[in-house]
Amino acid sequence: MTQEITVAQAFARALAESGVRRIFGVPGGGSSLDVMEAAAAVGIEFVLTRTENGAVMMAGAVAETSGVPGVALVTKGPGVANGANGVACASLDRAPVLVVTDGFTPAQTAYITHQVFDQAAMLAPVVKAHGRLDGADPVQEIDQLLRLACTPPFGPVHVELTGPAARRLVPAARKAAAARAKEAAPLDPAAVEQVRERVARARRPVVLVGLEARRHPAETRRLVATLGCPVLATYKGKGVLPDDDPQVVGIFTGGTQEAECLGRSDLLVMVGLDPVEMILQPWPYGKPAVEIAAAPHPVHYIEPDARAIGPLGLVLAALEEGLRHQQCGWRAEELAQLRSTMRERLAYGPVASGVAPDRIASLAAEVCARRGLSARLSVDAGAHMFSATTFFPCQQPGDILISNGLATMAFALPAAIAAALDDPSRPVLCFTGDGGLLMCLGELSTAVRTGAPLIVVVFNDGALSQIDIKQQSRDLPTRGVRWERREDFAQVMNGLGGTGWQARDEAQYTAALEAALAAGKPCVIDVLVDPVGYRQQLKAMRG
Template structure:
């Protein structure tokens, strides 16, 4: 029939219409092959990863960078099981991702037990929706899944597609869903927030991940309030780190306490409680909140809260604040920023390169070569320096798993970011532990010639856990390993690898790596003795 296409083709067409340019994954022998081929016919590339976990992380990072839904493909059974951690990342880090897996038909399940488990139930706690595209209108199901993933709070959806369903014929005419209207907000709640803000003389602006799609409005609000700004890790760049109003990062810890102590109102904009550390709310200040959705579990009950379209709320709020007079002086922003950075400075090291200097020298090398500063950072002690000392000037240019705080994230995320914009290098800051969990993706970087500079903080330990073990005065067990040659491994895989032991060697390696046309790895010897100092300064 000339006016029909397969469900796989309909899915590929919907992805193309949504702006998807590449799919990540490891295919099985079923429907994934149909989807990959249908997508290729529409110019959508397929990136073959080395694990399903990395595939979902790449898809999520791509979504965080571009705002376009990410797509990850995997086989049934072990593919879904291996991808589950990545799906949990997409859920807790609010990344809109379509997770497409192979599936079994009812007939197959009547006699097959090999690789069979309930994939829907396994992923149900960490996905927003599920479909097998077997209803009367699979096109509508596809559009509904895309819309659900991209509705606040963003997150993954699961499409389990059998070979039979993938080959099913559907009408070729695509019926696109109408763009959803911006979420309306309560005038009464808006007035309460506006009144609280109008009465404040020294507010502090806390910017969270939901604000990444409203950077222009948030920057205008910061200018009108003329107050200190504290972005979360995932909101770095919403207000440029080069703006003097940005005085640090907000985690719910100790480092921001002095700034908040000088304020009379905390203004939360797009803050998702999933971004905060596992400590009770410590700030005895009035709070007003502007959020996309209401978070039923939260660290604090705001004195005034309005939820809905951030663009709409902030646009109206900014218009009402044109005559606002701030009680802050610019010199006070500067003093707070200087104090925060001094407290986070790493103590003198006995060998190797201090972690803060690793990051500062990387930022300087990017600036010297006029490279836009983009980074991914893994979970671990090194992230204290990376998030504090590497500047982000645009939303989405700092990629980190903060909600799940998963290791093995930085390398896949950097690859995705580099493929999105191959003209400039992406800095990838990772601990040795996190890298060892995903070293196969170095092969992916080499195969795709992703322009990334992987900086390995090589301290031969799970340093953050090591610190906690020491703080409990327990013997050292299960947190340290021997020193490994990551530079040699990178060279063996076909990339450039450098092993450095001091700042001079590191600086030279950075220059060479940033000039390269493919992936490079710099293995930096780290003295981990100062991490406990940074942890105390950050979190108390």
């Protein structure tokens, strides 16, 4: 007699075999319950979040740091609508996530209108595929969805699962293949040779490291060492090369802060650079370029002289082997000067009160180093990210979590929770503005309930400072983006059962950091910040 299991059980088994250890979500009463029970039976923990948006962001953060597909579970109707921003984040930040939602059967939609809208159509622009697991071979469909999510460019897929489909029986012997990162294109030796020839003619190349290189740090580091040239990394590319490597001169955003370095170059070598990582400005550099990428990017800021698309590790290894006799025109002292100049330009000016944002980041790095801790960093969107990404060093890929493609606020806290649960041996510092934290304040409760070892550092400046700067730059009156009373986030955290401190100067901040790191549990440090220097930082970075 053929053994049978439900589709929900087959789905959970496929997730477990792909390395999934947690599902994040806010469940409903339909297929969500079937998936949760099936997942528990194969050792997958369900983490209840306070928002669907936060759940999908947590799933995306786990996918980015671990390479394992993330999974978020939400109910139909409002659950899907509330999670849509998180799905867009997974899409534009290239995270392989399975977004599992409840759904309606055709029989139900014949008479029900309550909570009914076309969920597939709503998410279609930001998912790679949609499936209902109600066809002739749901196990094969599970396999296809997992494979697609893990094929570059990585991204979310939508599983719209009704209760009857979840409880349908299928043969137990049918198994979906475990999801692993797939290649979008095969190796093209002719294309690799064209890139090699173009790089070989350059004497002063600059390597631009992007998010795709995170899965190939060893190959990227060997190529950079062979070339002996400066390296600029995107926010998500930080840590592919250690920030203390003398060849790393700073951050690449597509703005003006890197203009001096690129102006001295004769070729830009884009390694795993996804154009979604760059700011909303035309390409300003006027330099030839070559592109090395895991997947094609049809819409790009520049048309390169040569392009190699395929298995990134193999492409980089082949290039490094063919360029070992490359003559470098850069001097070590020149790289040191470029690095120093970029940091000086982004340094925050003197403050009359509170703690300067660059000191918040650098002091955190100093305290972690003094204690011998290798901390991870999550950074929210906002003016504070200029200091956080520049003055807190990363050593490995995944040391920083940031929404760079969507650039959404309310990302850093959910991402920090997921990273802390995934690897509790490493502390996680969550750098967020007060505006971003207010958008996801309920997730502090999630952090306390799960015991995730994280420290939320709030850059409390009493404003949406980046928007405030843009108002100022257009000589508009300040309207609607500042608030008179600053929230006391330390008090909020204490009220939720966590531990919180407020810091008004560097001494108080450093003492709070030491105490929070020693505590090993969820903490908030509410740091009062004077926003006076943000405008100069933004001008230095973006012009």
